[in-house]
Amino acid sequence: MEDDMLVTTRLALHALAAGVISPLRVQATGNEIALRVRPGGFGTPDLPGGGWVGVHGTQVVVVGPDGDDRRTTITTLRKAGAFVGLDGADALPGDPLEVHAGAATVLAEAHADGDEALQALIDGAGPDDDPSAIHLWPEHFDIAIEYGAQDVRGTYGVSPGDEQHVEPYAYVAPWSAKPGGRFWNATAFAGAERPADEPDAMTAFFREAHRLLTDHQGGQSPTPRG
Incomplete structure (x- = not known):
């Protein structure tokens, strides 16, 4: 694995965790910011109404209360925020996120x-x-x-x-x-x-x-x- 791929991917996923996934948990709970490991990536713990949101590989994932899941390829924080239903997603950066599958x-x-x-x-x-x-x-x-x-x-x-x-x-x-x-x-x-x-x-x-x-x-x- 090339170093630059690890670094750019880590920075992109870190930005998603801090800018989209954790704020979505705060939105759902009022104050909880911590995340957890999920298979193939990370995400929120189960949300108060059921389901969770997170990242699997190169995709943003939304799992509903009944277990159905929707996925989209990671592109920008703005699009990821809109996809998971984060309030104020339009104000997030629209710069491309570079995520390599292997990294x-x-x-x-x-x-x-x-x-x-x-x-x-x-x-x-x-x-x-x-x-x-x-x-x-x-x-x-x-x-x-x-x-x-x-x-x-x-x-x-x-x-x-x-x-x-x-x-x-x-x-x-x-x-x-x-x-x-x-x-x-x-x-x-x-x-x-x-x-x-x-x-x-x-x-x-x-x-x-x-x-x-x-x-x-x-x-x-x-x-x-x-």
């Missing part, structure tokens, strides 16, 4: 693998770990949870990429001061990162981060990620 698949798989890895982490949580729900956040376009007891709590997630990373990566951003050592290798934020891998490897990475934080404890708090 969209890579990014969807990274989100899906991240969802599986985070769910495995939650399933093995201890009584004090207090994991949050898994959300796909439109601001960063990453899938993440909050995890760990208060003094070792952090954000655990998988990003499809950003300005510093062309390819997807897993990360842990402690809320308290991180321990020393090579494990904590991130440079764009205070924490650790690894290339996105298969789910078991990412879960092992998350668990090791939690173990190191638990062993360390204490310290000053850096700025949390996301």
Whole structure:
């Protein structure tokens, strides 16, 4: 997969998440912005009246309360907004969005693998770990949870990429001061990162981060990620 295809596709899908799909959820719920992984892409959780809206590959999808679905090829934010019934869609940008099918698949798989890895982490949580729900956040376009007891709590997630990373990566951003050592290798934020891998490897990475934080404890708090 060529880097420029990953980047342009990620930017386009991120724009759809932040500019169309999340606002549609806000319109339906009044205040909820978080999204979730859907097969082949992402979308809203089930909406109050039933159904959901989202993205599958290179298409915008609207699923009705009775399960019927309508799809259209991604072209612009304006057309996507109009298709899903977003109020004010006419004011959205009409610039073409560049979405490559292969790159969209890579990014969807990274989100899906991240969802599986985070769910495995939650399933093995201890009584004090207090994991949050898994959300796909439109601001960063990453899938993440909050995890760990208060003094070792952090954000655990998988990003499809950003300005510093062309390819997807897993990360842990402690809320308290991180321990020393090579494990904590991130440079764009205070924490650790690894290339996105298969789910078991990412879960092992998350668990090791939690173990190191638990062993360390204490310290000053850096700025949390996301």
